[in-house]
Amino acid sequence: MNKFEILTPLGLTVRTSEEYWQKVIVKHPDIANLELEVQQALANPDEIHRSSRDENILLFYAVLKAKRWVVAVAKRLNGDGFLITAYQTDAIKEGELLWHK
Numbered sequence: 211m212n213k214f215e216i217l218t219p220l221g222l223t224v225r226t227s228e229e230y231w232q233k234v235i236v237k238h239p240d241i242a243n244l245e246l247e248v249q250q251a252l253a254n255p256d257e258i259h260r261s262s263r264d265e266n267i268l269l270f271y272a273v274l275k276a277k278r279w280v281v282a283v284a285k286r287l288n289g290d291g292f293l294i295t296a297y298q299t300d301a302i303k304e305g306e307l308l309w310h311k
Contacts, residue, residue, distance in 0.1 A: 214245075216252040218270065219309055224252050224284040224291035231293075238297045244280055247272060248296045251282040259305040267294070271302055 215225035226234075235242040251272035256279075261267035268291075270282040279302065283294045 214249055216249055218252050218258070218268075218284075218291070219255065220258060220268070222268070222284070222286060222289075222291040224282070224293055226293035234293070234295055237295065240298055241280065241296050244274075244296075244298075247274065247280045248282050248293075251280050251296075252284070252293075255282075255309070256311050257302065257307060258309040259303065260308055262303075262305040268308070269303060269305065274298060 211227060212225045213228040213231045215223055217223050241248060251270045255270040255272050257271045259269045261269065266286045268284050268286060270284065271279045274280050277300055279299050280296065281299055282296045284291045285294050
């Protein structure tokens, strides 16, 4: 059962289950109350980057406040997208810029 399934500006649908979301927030408790912001980062990001280490990993950045972003990290596998993790950051990681507002 999906917790959410979101179409990104790249045309890729990213989904996650409740069970997997719980694992993400155990690892990153600072985003436990930011589920809507994570969904927004996927649906309407400020920037999308491809990981410099893995071409199938996409990072969706949305501004949270000045110099602070929420990042939703998804893996593209056989045309499907899966949320890997989500967290807050104060810097955009290196990687090819694929899309921006």
